[in-house]
Amino acid sequence: xxxxxxxxxPNTRVAFPLxxxxxxxxxxxxxxxxxxxxxYGEQMxxxxxxxxxxxxxxxxxxxxxxxxxGRWSDAIGRRPMLLAGVVAALISGAVFxxxxxxxxxxxxxxxxxxxxxxxxxxxxxxxxxxxxxxWRSRAAAVATVANIGGxxxxxxxxxxxxxxxxxxxxxxxxxxxxxxxxxxxxVLLVPETSPRSGRIAVQxxxxxxxxxxxxxxxxxxxxxGFAVTGLFAAVAPSFxxxxxxxxxxxxxxxxxxxxxxxxALTQVVTNTMAPQRALAIGCAILVAGMVxxxxxxxxxxxxxxxxxxxxxxxxxxxxxxxxxxxxxxxxPAERRAEVNSTYFVIGYVAISVxxxxxxxxxxxxxLRAAGVSFAVGVAVLAAICLAAILVRERRPAA
Numbered sequence: 001x002x003x004x005x006x007x008x009x010p011n012t013r014v015a016f017p018l019x020x021x022x023x024x025x026x027x028x029x030x031x032x033x034x035x036x037x038x039x040y041g042e043q044m045x046x047x048x049x050x051x052x053x054x055x056x057x058x059x060x061x062x063x064x065x066x067x068x069x070g071r072w073s074d075a076i077g078r079r080p081m082l083l084a085g086v087v088a089a090l091i092s093g094a095v096f097x098x099x100x101x102x103x104x105x106x107x108x109x110x111x112x113x114x115x116x117x118x119x120x121x122x123x124x125x126x127x128x129x130x131x132x133x134x135w136r137s138r139a140a141a142v143a144t145v146a147n148i149g150g151x152x153x154x155x156x157x158x159x160x161x162x163x164x165x166x167x168x169x170x171x172x173x174x175x176x177x178x179x180x181x182x183x184x185x186x187v188l189l190v191p192e193t194s195p196r197s198g199r200i201a202v203q204x205x206x207x208x209x210x211x212x213x214x215x216x217x218x219x220x221x222x223x224x225g226f227a228v229t230g231l232f233a234a235v236a237p238s239f240x241x242x243x244x245x246x247x248x249x250x251x252x253x254x255x256x257x258x259x260x261x262x263x264a265l266t267q268v269v270t271n272t273m274a275p276q277r278a279l280a281i282g283c284a285i286l287v288a289g290m291v292x293x294x295x296x297x298x299x300x301x302x303x304x305x306x307x308x309x310x311x312x313x314x315x316x317x318x319x320x321x322x323x324x325x326x327x328x329x330x331x332p333a334e335r336r337a338e339v340n341s342t343y344f345v346i347g348y349v350a351i352s353v354x355x356x357x358x359x360x361x362x363x364x365x366x367l368r369a370a371g372v373s374f375a376v377g378v379a380v381l382a383a384i385c386l387a388a389i390l391v392r393e394r395r396p397a398a
Contacts, residue, residue, distance in 0.1 A: 013132050013146040014190075015193075016139075018189060018190050019082075020127055020142055020143070023147060025150065026116070026119050026150070027119065027146070027149075027151050028151070028176065029115070029155065029173075030058065030112045030113070030115065030154060031150075031152075031154030032154040032158040033112075034158065035159040035249040036158065036168070036169055037238070038252070039162070044102055045289040048235060048238050050359070052355045053356060053359070054109055055233065055352070056355065058109040058112050058113040059348045059352035060076065060118070061115075062114075062116050062117035062348050062354065063112040063348050064115065064117065066344055066345065067119055067193060067202060068202060068203075070280075073125065075199050077194050078123075078129070079190070081328070082126065082187045083184060083187055084116045086187060087113035088114040088115035089111070089180045089183075090118065090177060091110035093108075093176050093177040095107050095108035095382075097174070120147065121246065123146070124140070125193075126194075129194065130191075141267075144264060144268065147264075148260050148267065148301060150266050151259070152261040154252055154258075155233070155257045156253045157172070157251070159251070159252055164223075164250065204338045204341075205342040206335070208331060211339065214327055214329075214330055215358075217385055217392070218323030218324065218326055218343065219323075219343065220388075221286075221382065224319070224381045225316030225319050227349075227351065227374075228290075228378060229313070230350065230354065231371075232255065232259045236309070237256075237317040238373060239297065239367070240255065240302070242367050243297055243300055244301070245300065254306070259310075259322075262310045262312075262314045263316050263317030264317065266321075267315070269320065270318050271321070274325070276321030277330060278318050278321075279326055279389060281318060282316070283315070283382040285314055285319075286312060286316065286319060286378065287386070289314075289315050290311075290312065290379035290382070291375070291379065292304055292307050293308035294371075294372045312393070315382075320375060326339065328340070354377075354378075
């Protein structure tokens with residue numbers, strides 16, 4: 001009697017691109033709602049402040065996933081956690097399709113955040129582990145492009161569909177559900193890449209004494225940069241419609257996506273730059289981006305908003321990636337996971353809290369004044385970080 005044929009699992013050469021696709025597809029869905037916020041506001045009769053609350057629910061989901069499940073993939077494997085992230089993305093898309101109230105939007109965004117939080121650490125680790133030998137040195141960069149590239153593609157794709165295709169509040173999520181199902185199939189096809197420790201634990205947050213000076217500087221720069229991406233992802237459509245006076249969702253999606261595209265490209269290009277120097281340059285670019293943003297809002301300039309998105313995205317990408325590298329250089333290997341998690345918690349707090357503040361300010365002063373005030377605040381924060389880095393570098397060596 002002949003033996004049943006065995007099904008060979010794909011080798012890492014196939015697993016590597018499949019995991020990168022899954023990462024990009026899931027992250028794409030997390031930013032798809034951006035061009036729709038104005039339509040949701042019209043349909044459900046809410047203003048910019050409610051938009052920022054809905055967006056902040058996403059950051060809350062990410063933070064919960066990072067803290068609660070951040071170390072689970074080491075214990076039970078990458079594939080089970082990635083599949084859980086896919087399920088969260090599918091739930092988010094399904095709730096968005098049925099959403100006819102703000103509470104449902106909050107639920108949809110929370111599950112979207114859960115999917116992003118699970119994928120951010122787990123998919124990055126899986127891609128690095130699955131990389132063929134000749135791609136090993138570039139695997140982290142591939143994961144970055146998949147992550148940030150997906151975030152950038154989301155509002156661009158959705159903006160075009162909302163503006164030029166039928167069913168503006170539904171078609172984008174149908175597309176994402178299809179992409180997410182394919183992502184789940186990709187995850188099922190790849191082999192497990194983690195040795196699996198079997199010990200489930202909640203992610204601890206701490207910063208060792210020896211790395212705290214660098215961490216503080218990188219944390220300030222990271223806070224400023226993440227706050228900017230949160231602003232464009234949540235409020236860019238309102239800037240385009242209410243400040244510039246252009247009612248085109250594709251344009252709003254382009255502006256929001258430009259921040260992430262510029263960030264991804266800059267992270268890849270500056271991957272080998274000295275971390276301290278890159279952190280300083282990134283802060284300087286962030287200051288320039290905020291000056292352009294304030295000018296664009298003050299003069300109702302679409303070109304100004306696009307330029308601000310690109311310049312600010314470049315500054316965010318450089319300060320974020322090289323700031324994280326600076327932290328890793330001085331951090332003990334056994335403490336790196338908790339330090340990185342602490343850094344990401346700062347980033348996702350920055351994505352949500354300042355944006356909600358912009359929503360509150362918009363109710364009191366108007367959207368233009370709120371946006372300009374935000375730009376000034378972030379510019380001051382980045383300038384303080386830049387000054388501190390320069391002072392630190394000029395001190396004579398001990």
